[in-house]
Amino acid sequence: MKNYLKYIGISACVMFLSCEPEFDDQVQENDIYVSGDADFSNFVSVGNSLTSGYADNALYVQGQKNSFPNTMASKFALVGGGEFKQPLMADNLGGLLLSGQQIADNRLVLSVVSGEPSPEILAGTPATEITDKLSDSYNNMGVPGAKSFHLVAPGYGNPAGIATGQANPYFSRFASSESASVIEDAAAQNPSFFSLWIGNNDILSFATSGGLGVDQTGNLDPTTYGPEDITDPNVFASVYNDLLDALTANASGGVVFNIPDVTNIPFFTTVPNNALALDQAQAQGLTGFFQAFTGIATQALIQQGVPPAQAQALASQYEITFNEGPNKFLIAVEESQENPFGFRQMTEEELLLLTIDQGALQNSGYGSVALSPEVMQVLGLLQQGGTPTPQEAALVLDAVNPIADKDALDTDEIQTVQAAKESYNATIEGLAQANGLAFVDVDALMEEVSTTGIVYESGIMTSTFVTGGAFSLDGVHLTPRGYAFIASEAIRSINATYNSTVPTVNIGNFGTVTYSDKVQ
């Protein structure tokens, strides 16, 4: 009897294991979604930092796990998608070592500095040594820092070229050989489906340098470009065409992304250009200063041989009036015959960079005037009708402290960047159409993020720095939530193009910035 019961028990248990509840249509059993005309079995993503999952000024494991192609691949897995391998970093610090020397900072986290939330560098010694080669091939071919033409450059992963800027430390970790190019390694994986998002750095490095680089439009030889230059649109178009040729060779399809406008990125929109807050006395004082400045400037120009009437007209541009409340900062421009003292007040649309010294803006007259006691003395003398000595006059002229070119994007620079962006985007959209590819208008999406915001179940995602949720602490790259949004939009576009029904992403399940006081 006892044995008999035991056998009943055993057979019953075997039965239970095979009696799991089943949905009528199971997400996991391929019952619901279809891949349509696309084949997601081998998905390869090519691009720059945005493809790699770079965030908070570093590439780190959690960022990579939340990269937009990895999120897409997790959905593709429901319609026949295979494994999506990524060249994971060694840790969540994100710093890079080259032969033991740290060559890239750890990631930023949100800490508190004198009571205020502030992005700071996470403390710790990074473990990612770029000379430790990874031997596998990787579906995520996103290489932080890559410009369009870098992807086709042989030797872009050659460790010997890193010090001279000829090669990229991130690519050198997983390049198949010293002479390999990114696109060659991507194409060698014979992707059945691909994503390509490239061109951002072709303008962004110029913009984030405050426009210090050169607009290389007209120069068709990218080997002569500096790191902060804007790539010639024809070079971009030609490279982009080559990239698509390589990727579409055997693929069932792909998705391409265009370039967002820099004016929608918090790196350029967080520090307002009119943060010169003055009370009435300060405003009067500054206005008085520039009246004095104009007088001295007129004299100085006359002394240089400029006819008095012309000198007065030229100097009158410096007779700037300040008002109580917010005022626009002063910005440095090239000294010229039209602007002999090389500064002016910022215009409405001009932008300050996130990296500007905000303490100097608030406390030391950066962007306006450094009013030292000596300068005040000269101003007092002028007010009493006195005549300053040449040395005293020079003190006044030198007190003007305009914002340096590297800290701002002026109107011309913005126009230069936007012209290049328009040209690249026309190329991307045109080639997407010509090749029948899915297209994601990131430019329009980021415009939406920065104006109306993106509403999701548990909130609204905007481009506001730190709190908006879309952008990470470097102000340029996205948060996991921002990348999830890109993944979701890419899937939408893919579904529309390839008659697939890949499920989209709940962006509320993805985080934004990491809080920590473990900072350097």
Add this chain to the structure above:
Amino acid sequence: MKKILLLAALLLSTSAIYAGGYRVAAQGQRALAMGHAGVAVVNSAETAFFNPSGIVMLEDRLNVSVGATAVISNVKWQNTATGEYSETDSPVGTPFYAYVTYKINEWMSAGLSVYTPYGSEVEWEKDWSGSHLVNNIDLAAIYIQPMISIKLSDHVSIGGGPIFVTGHVKFNRNIDQTLTDEEGNRSNVTIEDSGVTSWGWSASFTVAPTDDFRVAFNYRSKIIVDAENGDATFSNIPDSGLVPAENGVKQFNASLPMPAEMTIGAAWQMDEKWLFAFDYNRTYWESYENLDIDFVDPDVADSKNPRNYKNSSVYRFGAEYLASDNIALRAGYYYDQTPVREGYFAPETPRNDSQGFTAGLSYQVTDNIAIDASFLYVRFKETEASYDHYIVDGEQVPFKGTYKSNAFLPGIGVTYKL
């Protein structure tokens, strides 16, 4: 007998209980095999649970029933809009019971019962999509009840007694949908308390107009179990002054109702071989309004989780057939209404309407000892459900999806009569 007591003691120490709502009806293998209908059935010490007034009607002087059930439950969740999917990997629960009745004289019997009517053990995949609501829960309550039953006449008896409850709870969920530490580990909190005690009572009566027909009524009171100064352990909280929590242990208070249950039922001994039973249960779940976790430290925000259950009914049908002198076969069915209202479907008690299909048998080993086996298969309808009362910045953030569950409960027990 000694061994059996030892077994019961062992089971007491493990006390892992069934998933899927926290009323677990497995309080006797004979009744369970008949759809857990037993309020008017008087044939073993199981009556001590179903109907204390019935024990005086038991023929033998001493009756003992002990048993345990293995609860194997599975819950799956998916969201077809996002392709998210998860399933539970809950440990096997083991509700148990031990009943003793003793006939003091012809008109009075005493009894003692130990049973586990409420419990829940659900373990979702860690950090699954609903992890801001629950990762895992382990809840168990053990009822210990002495009782007296008095025969008022040949046809009517009454009975009842106080109930002592001891329970424990362990519950883990993530702090919110996204917060992590510097390494990307999700921030979470575990609340835990054990040795929580409380008191209640039950009372019943039986009317037997004829020898072969019986009607009975039983009421078990609501018992609120208060956890006081339990441990709430916060883990993987980032080291940051911007996060209003820190790693470590905080004290919490919480209370959970074990709702009152009313049962009315009838049993008909058709002939020497056939017995039929019907029970109607009404469970007063309205007492389960909120699952609130109040932290003693005023700096830690309390967790308010509306449940807003409604009273619910179960309809139970069972039959027994004496196949031979020593073998009794049983079968039954029940329909169990969910107490969960629309928009309140929380994944720590993923319970919608269910149907139970039961079967079992008893084998009379000697005149005194019988072995009872039962088997219950619980089938839940596939259901689209959501929990709408998770609040972020004052906005409701629904957690939606499709749920599909089932459970298997094989059980074994021993009946002893002297």
